[in-house]
Structures are given as C-alpha cells and as structure tokens.
Amino acid sequence: MRRPSRREMRELAEDREKCAARSERNAQSGREAAADPTLSDTVRRQAATAAMFAERHAQEYREEAEALRDGRIPGEDW
Numbered sequence: 001m002r003r004p005s006r007r008e009m010r011e012l013a014e015d016r017e018k019c020a021a022r023s024e025r026n027a028q029s030g031r032e033a034a035a036d037p038t039l040s041d042t043v044r045r046q047a048a049t050a051a052m053f054a055e056r057h058a059q060e061y062r063e064e065a066e067a068l069r070d071g072r073i074p075g076e077d078w
Contacts, residue, residue: 003073010068013064013065013066016061016064017062020057020062023055023057023061024058026051026054027054029051030048030054031047031051034048034051
C-alpha cells in the first residue's frame with residue numbers, strides 16, 4: 001500500500017479535526033443531559049458516560065490530526 005501524499009495527509013487531518021469537533025459537540029450534549037435534573041438518575045449517569053467517551057474520541061481525533069500534519073501515519077510509531 002502506498003503512503004499518502006502530503007496533500008492527502010492534510011486533507012485527512014482536516015477530516016479528523018471535523019470529527020473531533022463533532023465528538024466535542026456530542027460530549028457537550030452529554031454533559032448537559034447529565035446535569036439535567038428533569039432526567040432520571042439512570043439517564044443522567046448514561047449521559048455522563050457517553051460524554052466521557054465522546055471527549056476521549058475527540059482527543060484521539062485531535063492526536064491523529066496532529067500526527068498527519070507532522071507527516072506521520074497515526075499508529076505507525078507505536
């Protein structure tokens with residue numbers, strides 16, 4: 001398999017940034033639901049857990065974008 005060009009890597013980095021922004025919006029939605037006193041305790045706990053995972057995904061997407069901008073393939077250096 002051929003290595004992506006720098007242009008392709010920049011495009012992939014932009015896509016990862018978009019994914020990070022989407023995950024961050026999802027995390028914010030989860031945090032808001034977790035703080036909503038009109039929801040049941042179970043739903044609030046589930047929302048808090050979903051927010052935690054969305055935040056983690058956002059961070060992973062940002063790390064992948066950084067690697068791509070640096071000319072590295074995410075996961076290659078592990």
